[in-house]
Amino acid sequence: xxxxxxxxxxxxxxxxxxxxxxxxxxxxxxxxxxxxxxxxxxxxxxxxxxxxxxxxxxxxxxxxxxxxxxxxxxxxxxxxxxxxxxxxxxxxxxxxxxxxxxxxxxxxxxxxxxxxxxxxxxxxxxxxxxxxxxxxxx
Numbered sequence: 790x791x792x793x794x795x796x797x798x799x800x801x802x803x804x805x806x807x808x809x810x811x812x813x814x815x816x817x818x819x820x821x822x823x824x825x826x827x828x829x830x831x832x833x834x835x836x837x838x839x840x841x842x843x844x845x846x847x848x849x850x851x852x853x854x855x856x857x858x859x860x861x862x863x864x865x866x867x868x869x870x871x872x873x874x875x876x877x878x879x880x881x882x883x884x885x886x887x888x889x890x891x892x893x894x895x896x897x898x899x900x901x902x903x904x905x906x907x908x909x910x911x912x913x914x915x916x917x918x919x920x921x922x923x924x925x926x927x
Contacts, residue, residue, distance in 0.1 A: 792844070792870050792921050795914045799868045799925060802839030807860075809888070810845045827856055833863040843869045847901070848889045857905035857926065867926035871898065873913065876920030898922055 790798075793814050804821045807830070815823050822838075824830075827850055841864030847853040848871050860867045871893045874883035884892060891897065895911070902909045907926045914921040 790914070791916050792914050792919070792923070795912075795921075795923050796842055796844060796868050796870060799866075799923075800840045800842065803837075804840040804842060805833075805838045805864065806842040806844060807846055808842070808844040809849055815844075827859075830856075830859045830863060835862055836865055838864045839866065840864055841867045843867065845870055845872065847871050848891055848893060851890070853891075853901050854904045857901065857907060861905070861907050861926060865927075867907070867924075869924035869926065870914070870921050871924075873920040873922050876913075876915065878918035881918050893922060895922075898924070902926070 793811065806815045806821050806823050807827060808815060809825060812823060812825060815821055827846060841860040843856065843860055847856060847869065850856050874892050875894055877883040898911060910925045912923045914923045
């Protein structure tokens with residue numbers, strides 16, 4: 790199961806997807822609102838969505854803890870994916886993306902989730918030489 794399939798099995802109801810990658814894959818999903826900036830999240834009222842998806846966002850923003858808190862404010866559930874580049878095969882060029890401000894491992898991810906004050910569950914998503922952490926926040 791790839792990352793998009795993993796996320797799709799965890800969403801139902803009114804869903805906002807925030808992604809800097811894979812926009813084409815999400816445009817094909819029915820009933821999903823798509824944005825490519827975290828800046829718009831502050832304009833939504835509390836609990837405006839059933840699910841907020843943060844797909845490959847936290848590794849690229851200045852304050853991932855604030856983004857997790859904001860996503861939880863506007864969504865009843867939050868689904869997060871971040872790269873686990875420590876688990877990537879060499880051909881996928883781990884640690885080469887210039888936009889990544891941090892490289893998540895289990896310790897950093899759990900520290901950020903705990904600091905955001907949310908309940909969470911982390912799963913490992915591995916396919917075709919790629920590795921990602923998938924997180925469900927409630």
